Amino acid sequence: MEQDKYLCPYCLITFESIQDLRRHIVAEHKTEPLPVSEGQIKLTINGEDYQIRVEPEWTLYYLLHDKLGFTGTKMFCDRGACGSCTVIMDGRPILSCMTLAIECDGKHIETIEGIAKKEHPLIEEYVKYHCMQCGYCTPGFIVTAKALLDRNPKPTEEEVKEALAGNLCRCGTYPQHLKAVLVASQKLAKHGR
Numbered sequence: 001m002e003q004d005k006y007l008c009p010y011c012l013i014t015f016e017s018i019q020d021l022r023r024h025i026v027a028e029h030k031t032e033p034l035p036v037s038e039g040q041i042k043l044t045i046n047g048e049d050y051q052i053r054v055e056p057e058w059t060l061y062y063l064l065h066d067k068l069g070f071t072g073t074k075m076f077c078d079r080g081a082c083g084s085c086t087v088i089m090d091g092r093p094i095l096s097c098m099t100l101a102i103e104c105d106g107k108h109i110e111t112i113e114g115i116a117k118k119e120h121p122l123i124e125e126y127v128k129y130h131c132m133q134c135g136y137c138t139p140g141f142i143v144t145a146k147a148l149l150d151r152n153p154k155p156t157e158e159e160v161k162e163a164l165a166g167n168l169c170r171c172g173t174y175p176q177h178l179k180a181v182l183v184a185s186q187k188l189a190k191h192g193r
């Protein structure tokens with residue numbers, strides 16, 4: 001029987017083992033994601049370590065929501081257009097419907113569940129300012145706003161609007177988000193998180 005070959009997806013050279021392929025990618029394609037040995041990935045979600053076998057076609061959204069039960073992460077569009085599936089990966093807000101789970105090896109993920117558990121002021125202000133009607137988009141907005149406040153604790157109105165520009169709300173709650181994020185940032189400055 002012919003032995004499996006491992007094809008480099010970036011330059012199409014073949015290798016005898018996954019280890020050889022990984023070494024090649026590290027040397028020749030430094031900025032590209034590495035293939036994962038036998039589909040096993042390790043990642044941290046809300047501070048907890050996970051080691052999981054994933055299929056190549058699984059998105060991070062599917063892994064979080066359907067496989068691990070982080071159902072706070074929502075999906076409207078499944079095509080990178082609405083922001084409802086946003087999670088934080090290594091400090092940056094990303095769209096989990098557009099990210100393959102297998103690319104998340106070694107990453108730190110934060111979801112709305114982790115933010116709620118920390119009792120982040122955004123949660124209280126979102127409730128106080130009635131930032132939701134149906135609420136389906138709300139986790140994505142809060143996660144995006146959390147990532148903004150982590151990197152820019154005192155954002156201006158314009159900076160908040162710009163950060164939230166990729167999040168869509170079918171119920172039209174937009175003006176409320178701005179108030180909630182600005183008040184949460186003031187609270188953070190006063191009391192920390």
Ligand code: FES
Pocket residue numbers: 074075076077078079080081082083084085086095096097098
């Ligand atoms: S569900 Fe991911 S961007 Fe809309």
Ligand code: FES
Pocket residue numbers: 131132133134135136137138168169170171172173
């Ligand atoms: S509150 Fe319904 S989609 Fe935003």
